[in-house]
Amino acid sequence: MTNKENFLKGIFKENPLFVALLGMCPSLAVTTSVENAIGMTIAVIFVLVLSNFIISLIMSNSKLAELVKPVRIPVYIVVIATLVTLVEMLMHAYLISLYKSLGIFIPLIVVNCIILGRAEAFAADNKPKDAVIDGMGMALGFGFAIIIVSVFREFLGTGLLTVWKSIQLDLNFIFDFLNISPIGMFTAPAGAFITLGFILAVLAAAQTKKQANKAKGVKSNV
Amino acid sequence: MKNKGLISGLVLLSLGLICGVLLAFVNELTVDRIAAEELRLKFAAIKEFYDIDDFAREEVLLDEGSIFVLKNKNTSEIEHLVYSLSAKGYGDDVEMLVAVNRDLTVEGYTVTYQNESPGIGTKIVDNDFNYNEADDLSDFDSISGATVSSSAVRNIFEQVKNRVEDDFGGDLDDE
Numbered sequence: 001m002t003n004k005e006n007f008l009k010g011i012f013k014e015n016p017l018f019v020a021l022l023g024m025c026p027s028l029a030v031t032t033s034v035e036n037a038i039g040m041t042i043a044v045i046f047v048l049v050l051s052n053f054i055i056s057l058i059m060s061n062s063k064l065a066e067l068v069k070p071v072r073i074p075v076y077i078v079v080i081a082t083l084v085t086l087v088e089m090l091m092h093a094y095l096i097s098l099y100k101s102l103g104i105f106i107p108l109i110v111v112n113c114i115i116l117g118r119a120e121a122f123a124a125d126n127k128p129k130d131a132v133i134d135g136m137g138m139a140l141g142f143g144f145a146i147i148i149v150s151v152f153r154e155f156l157g158t159g160l161l162t163v164w165k166s167i168q169l170d171l172n173f174i175f176d177f178l179n180i181s182p183i184g185m186f187t188a189p190a191g192a193f194i195t196l197g198f199i200l201a202v203l204a205a206a207q208t209k210k211q212a213n214k215a216k217g218v219k220s221n222v
Numbered sequence: 223m224k225n226k227g228l229i230s231g232l233v234l235l236s237l238g239l240i241c242g243v244l245l246a247f248v249n250e251l252t253v254d255r256i257a258a259e260e261l262r263l264k265f266a267a268i269k270e271f272y273d274i275d276d277f278a279r280e281e282v283l284l285d286e287g288s289i290f291v292l293k294n295k296n297t298s299e300i301e302h303l304v305y306s307l308s309a310k311g312y313g314d315d316v317e318m319l320v321a322v323n324r325d326l327t328v329e330g331y332t333v334t335y336q337n338e339s340p341g342i343g344t345k346i347v348d349n350d351f352n353y354n355e356a357d358d359l360s361d362f363d364s365i366s367g368a369t370v371s372s373s374a375v376r377n378i379f380e381q382v383k384n385r386v387e388d389d390f391g392g393d394l395d396d397e
Contacts, residue, residue, distance in 0.1 A: 064233070071230045075237060082241035086248055093252040096259045103314065103337050188339065 003133055010137030017145035018203055022113040026105045027146050028192035035162045037150035039098040041143030043106060047083045048115055052123040052135035054079050059124045076119045084109045114142055152195045157186035268304050271321035271329045277301060282394055286381065291394060303389055309377035313337035316374040320382050322356045324390060343371035353379050356386045
């Protein structure tokens with residue numbers, strides 16, 4: 001696998017949220033605004049890239065890997081929990097409003113399946129450089145997915161798009177033009193499930209159509 | 223290899239120690255800034271009610287929160303009290319600032335932290351609960367459909383009501 005393929009697989013082919021359906025809990029909870037989704041993405045990039053790098057570094061030393069193997073899951077958890085606590089402290093100190101907004105979902109990154117999954121499935125068996133590229137791709141794929149969900153939820157629920165702090169797009173004129181109000185349900189948990197369900201349905205339909213076209217092409221060639 | 227399990231355990235212990243030292247180091251670097259940021263947020267919220275630069279101010283720590291005491295710079299008399307208190311809400315604790323004048327009128331209140339259900343419990347932010355006299359909660363208006371969140375707010379107001387007269391009466395000097 002080339003570096004480019006390794007990087008892009010996390011964004012498209014093996015997208016953690018839209019394809020593997022991993023990390024659903026924070027994805028549904030923090031996507032009430034685009035700002036929250038961006039903040040969560042930054043935190044996940046930091047944790048996933050560094051955890052993949054450190055775990056790959058430990059496991060690429062054959063003597064150390066042999067000793068770590070029987071206790072590898074606790075080792076992964078110690079590394080991931082340390083990185084998440086670092087993110088939490090730094091965010092609390094330097095981005096306090098985002099820290100308050102993300103709340104409990106920052107410490108919960110520790111138990112995010114994507115982080116532990118990539119550590120066990122990829123970083124432990126690959127070189128540090130490949131593990132970093134994989135981590136970056138997967139984190140960006142996760143971020144890309146939650147930002148898409150948050151754009152729909154915030155726009156439909158409030159008529160706004162809060163990109164960062166005071167950088168906010170007011171799109172309420174669209175609702176005014178349609179003579180309706182924003183649908184508050186989209187910022188509630190039910191709205192998260194409905195939005196993700198629609199996005200997954202559209203992606204599945206597109207995939208089915210692509211496969212049907214492919215099969216048609218093969219048939220006509222025959 | 224003999225004692226392989228023990229050596230694996232020692233490797234894990236060493237890693238834990240390294241991570242612990244790293245966290246202690248970063249904590250030491252950030253702890254002051256975190257405290258300053260929390261205080262800055264509270265002062266920014268208090269500025270909604272009073273121009274705090276006009277007063278001598280001090281913070282009295284309580285078990286359940288704190289009180290910002292705003293005193294007359296010349297006479298050192300307490301002019302206003304701003305309570306920073308919390309109570310259990312639906313998703314997490316609800317934290318509020320409640321500003322009370324010397325004549326026990328409520329200058330205002332604001333939610334400084336909440337993690338209530340979006341669209342339901344979050345209505346407590348910027349809601350008028352009809353709390354105008356610090357020692358009287360008889361006209362309190364709950365939000366229909368957000369019972370637990372409203373109860374948290376009422377609980378905070380009750381904490382204020384139960385102590386405000388004593389606080390203006392000089393009890394804060396004993397804290």
